Amino acid sequence: MRKFRWAAIVALLLGGIAFAGAPATAEPAGAAPNALRGLFTWWHSARADHYASGTAVRDNDALNVGYTFLRNEGYLQTTNVSGTVPLYLYWHSGRMDNLTTATATGISDAVASGYTFARIEGYVFPA
Incomplete structure (x- = not known):
């Protein structure tokens, strides 16, 4: 199977989730700063793998x-703020590949391709 570039994975699997470079969609009125x-996006050259992390531990x-x-x-x-959806890591x-998605289609495709759920990185607002 061909390995996609990170931007392609984000575009295909997030399906309209707006978080990258969009503070207005990431912080609604009343959200605690x-x-x-x-x-953060990370790169592993030996694995040719991008990885998105949402915590300092990760x-x-x-x-x-x-x-x-x-x-x-x-x-x-x-935290799960009203109106957000989970950003899942598989x-x-x-x-030796990470996949991040926030849609049911992305989850279904990940599982069908042999990926296993790792964790929720955080929560994002749909576009």
Whole structure:
């Protein structure tokens, strides 16, 4: 199976979720400022894998296994705020590949392709 570039995965699997570079959709009126966290993209050259992290613990995990920081994609909520949807992380051990999605279609495609649920990275507002 062909490995997609990160931007293609985001475009295909997030299906209209607006978080990257869109603070207006990431922080609605009344949201606590400390409820926001950067969504960081990491790269592992040996695995040819991008990884998105939503917590400091996961940032350290990425560094400890050889990922390098690429950029801040935007912001996500650290708690489930009204109107948000979970941003799920899936893992494929055979491919050593991470996949991030926020849609039912993305989850279905991930599971059908052999990915397993890893965790929720945070919460994002649909576009």
